[in-house]
């Protein structure tokens with residue numbers, strides 16, 4: 001069963017990918033960062049399966065979804081429809097994850113960006129320990145103090161990261177945040193800066209170990225500002241698929 005979604009020609013998609021990569025590289029250049037240090041995660045929630053196959057054929061292998069059911073459908077659908085010799089994409093779960101969906105999520109995703117409680121982390125770890133494959137996770141932090149937002153409060157993040165790092169089924173690879181929805185991306189800069197400061201504080205306190213090195217921040221509207229503030233993973237949907 002193919003989910004509905006936006007369709008694009010391979011040429012258009014290649015042009016959009018190149019344009020986003022150029023903008024990423026320019027943002028890196030402004031702050032003297034190596035563009036290879038920033039990973040583009042293509043968030044495919046709005047596109048058809050056909051576009052996802054085209055992304056993979058264009059070498060875009062880091063793919064993200066925000067809902068477990070759709071992630072599972074697409075990851076399994078893709079695996080079933082690509083030749084065995086084709087390169088394998090990595091699926092990132094970027095949206096809120098409920099504990100009762102952890103098994104379904106881990107059957108399809110390799111990276112979870114949205115861990116925001118010890119109970120969720122424990123569930124992920126327990127599942128991962130059964131398969132013997134630790135799961136790469138990021139701790140989602142609410143850097144903008146908005147009431148409705150997902151993510152652990154900045155003040156509680158250090159302690160939670162410390163607890164999660166002790167779980168055997170999880171590799172805590174970094175921090176993630178969703179910026180406030182603002183018109184001018186400059187207004188989101190403080191949230192990205194805050195996540196980076198928190199990350200540096202954690203590094204200073206030796207939280208996480210060697211694999212703790214990612215800042216997942218920045219979406220279509222604000223990825224350049226996020227890169228200037230230190231993002232190592234940007235999660236981009238609409239800018240790729242217009």
Ligand SMILES: *Cc1c(COP(=O)(O)O)cnc(C)c1O
Pocket residue numbers: 043045066094095178219220221235236237238239
């Ligand atoms: C949809 C989504 C994105 C991508 O958003 P765009 O604005 O389309 O780039 C990134 N992160 C999360 C968590 C999302 O749900």
